Structures are given as structure tokens and as C-alpha cells.
Amino acid sequence: MSYRIPIIFDTDIGVDDAFALLLAAGNPSIDILGITTVFGNNSVDNCTENALRVCELLDLDVPVAKGARKSLFGEEKDYTLHKNNFVHGEDGLGGKRYMLKDPRKKVEDCDAVDLIARLVRRSDEKVVLVPVGPLTNIAMFLLTYPELKSQIDGIALMGGAAYGGNYLPLAEANIANDPEAAKIVFQSGLKIVMCGLDATEKAMLSKDDREMLRVVGGSIGTFYYDMVKDYVTVSERFDPNRLGPCLHDSVPVAWLINPDIVKTEPCHVEVDIVGQYSKACTVTDVLCRDNKPNAMVAFDLNREEFIKLHLDALKWLNRNQ
Ligand code: RIB
Numbered sequence: 642m643s644y645r646i647p648i649i650f651d652t653d654i655g656v657d658d659a660f661a662l663l664l665a666a667g668n669p670s671i672d673i674l675g676i677t678t679v680f681g682n683n684s685v686d687n688c689t690e691n692a693l694r695v696c697e698l699l700d701l702d703v704p705v706a707k708g709a710r711k712s713l714f715g716e717e718k719d720y721t722l723h724k725n726n727f728v729h730g731e732d733g734l735g736g737k738r739y740m741l742k743d744p745r746k747k748v749e750d751c752d753a754v755d756l757i758a759r760l761v762r763r764s765d766e767k768v769v770l771v772p773v774g775p776l777t778n779i780a781m782f783l784l785t786y787p788e789l790k791s792q793i794d795g796i797a798l799m800g801g802a803a804y805g806g807n808y809l810p811l812a813e814a815n816i817a818n819d820p821e822a823a824k825i826v827f828q829s830g831l832k833i834v835m836c837g838l839d840a841t842e843k844a845m846l847s848k849d850d851r852e853m854l855r856v857v858g859g860s861i862g863t864f865y866y867d868m869v870k871d872y873v874t875v876s877e878r879f880d881p882n883r884l885g886p887c888l889h890d891s892v893p894v895a896w897l898i899n900p901d902i903v904k905t906e907p908c909h910v911e912v913d914i915v916g917q918y919s920k921a922c923t924v925t926d927v928l929c930r931d932n933k934p935n936a937m938v939a940f941d942l943n944r945e946e947f948i949k950l951h952l953d954a955l956k957w958l959n960r961n962q
């Protein structure tokens with residue numbers, strides 16, 4: 642067995658998060674040590690329920706621990722308001738959670754930060770953290786257990802943008818949900834691969850790709866095909882000319898599996914936490930004018946190879962069916 646990369650997947654599991662988890666669970670080069678949940682696309686309670694149910698669907702037997710229900714300095718969101726359920730549906734899984742079986746596993750009795758610490762201590766290899774939601778849990782882990790930083794091989798995250806934003810003109814949703822946490826992570830000194838909108842908005846799932854989910858994916862593919870339907874509708878409402886919705890969160894996982902698929906450049910990234918109109922902007926200096934690079938920033942990806950990884954993951958997960 643060739644080397645498997647040990648990761649901890651931190652997520653506000655939502656639709657694209659679920660595709661990223663499928664990709665990680667369905668690729669033999671990734672070893673998911675555990676999953677931690679965080680508020681973001683939905684409440685942390687809903688995200689935790691979603692994580693347990695998707696793990697049941699994928700037959701993924703790993704510990705799941707609940708994390709932060711709000712940002713470091715903000716108030717807890719009211720997810721009953723429609724605007725908070727716009728993109729990923731009322732339940733965070735495109736309104737299709739009801740199709741999933743009750744999970745056999747229960748959530749861990751420790752919180753996300755303590756599960757990360759436990760798994761890192763227990764691992765023989767350095768661990769890669771893969772956060773694809775707000776960075777609250779990761780920041781709290783770094784502040785609570787600074788002595789464990791040496792056991793972290795790096796952070797491959799979905800978040801930010803060198804140019805533009807989706808939550809605000811200059812802010813991407815994961816960073817905007819907890820800018821202070823993001824600042825702590827980018828100033829940690831750890832190796833960071835920032836898979837921001839510059840690359841993830843090219844990670845589109847086309848209509849043909851969606852049909853292939855059902856063709857190669859068995860019952861898992863059929864669920865994913867149904868789950869993504871509303872996400873497609875929302876994407877088409879934003880931009881009817883787009884090839885399909887973006888699988889943002891799969892990009893850091895795809896980079897771990899095959900770095901050639903994602904084009905990255907060394908940059909210096911600072912998170913703005915005070916700007917009146919630029920708060921949560923990941924100010925990305927591609928020339929590193931006055932600073933050394935502190936992140937590899939993703940700017941492009943090979944979409945066809947990226948999608949193929951997902952279809953290969955589905956085939957691998959269905960290999961015994
Ligand atoms: O901006 C995209 C990010 O926000 C993704 O992680 C998506 O799941 C949402 O959390």
C-alpha cells in the first residue's frame with residue numbers, strides 16, 4: 642500500500658462539502674482520521690447531523706466531533722431565516738437529507754478542538770488539516786494546543802480569493818464567516834495552500850458530469866445527483882451561462898491527491914479584519930513586495946481531471962456493490 646496522507650476534514654457540510662468528503666473517502670491516497678464540524682452553510686447542529694449521515698452513506702467509519710456554533714467574536718446566526726438557507730437548502734444537503742439512512746455512529750463526546758488534538762497526538766505521521774468552512778475550529782486548535790503545531794504538516798483550505806468575493810465584493814464566505822479566525826490561521830507560520838475562488842469558481846460540475854454521477858455512482862451517485870439539483874438552480878440563477886455549480890470544497894482535496902491538477906503560486910496573504918468595505922478580504926500579494934510568501938494560492942485547475950477524480954472515487958466506493 643503506497644503512502645496515504647492523514648487528514649482531518651473540518652466542514653460546514655453543505656453540498657460542495659459533501660462532494661469533497663466523497664472525493665477524500667473515495668481515494669486510496671487519503672486517510673481521513675476524523676471529521677470536525679463548524680457553523681457556516683448551516684447551524685453546527687445541522688452540519689453535524691449531515692456529516693454523520695453522509696459518513697453512513699459512504700460507509701466511512703471515522704470519528705465526528707461537533708465544533709464552533711459561531712465565530713470567535715460574532716453572534717450565533719439564526720438559520721431559520723430564509724437568507725441563511727439560500728444556497729445549500731434548509732437542511733444543508735439540498736433539502737435531500739431525508740433520503741439518507743439514520744447514522745449508526747454517534748457524535749464524539751469531545752468537541753472538535755479536542756478531537757483534532759487527540760487524532761494529531763495519536764498519528765505516527767504529521768497530519769494535514771483540510772478546513773472547508775469558517776476557520777474557527779482551526780484557529781481555536783492552534784491557540785489551545787500550540788505545542789501540537791509541530792505535528793501539523795500543513796493546512797489545505799477552501800477559502801478566500803486573490804481577486805473578488807462571493808459573500809461580499811471583496812470577501813469569500815468561509816473567511817467572511819470568521820475573519821479573525823482566518824487571520825490567526827494565515828499568521829500561524831504553518832504551510833498553507835489557499836484554494837480560493839480564483840480556482841474554485843472554475844471547479845464546475847457540468848450537466849454531463851451530473852448525469853455520470855448516476856451512471857457510475859450506484860446508490861451513492863444517485864443521492865449526489867438528487868442532492869445537487871437545488872445547488873444547480875441557485876448557480877443558474879446567479880449566472881445562467883456558467884457550465885454548472887462550483888465544487889469549491891473539493892479543490893484542496895484534489896490538490897492533495899494530485900497537485901498537478903491545481904495551479905498554485907507563492908503569495909503573501911493577509912486577512913483584513915477592520916475594513917469598512919474590505920473586511921474579510923484575503924489581501925493577496927502575488928509579488929510578495931514587503932513580505933515572504935506565507936501561502937501557496939490556487940489560481941487555476943484542470944477541470945476535466947478534477948471531475949474525473951470524483952467519478953473515480955464513486956467507482957472505488959461502489960467497487961464491492
Ligand atoms: O465560498 C464557498 C464556501 O462557502 C464553500 O466552502 C461552501 O461550502 C461555503 O461554505
Ligand code: CA
Nearest residue numbers: 653658773774
Ligand atoms: Ca464549505
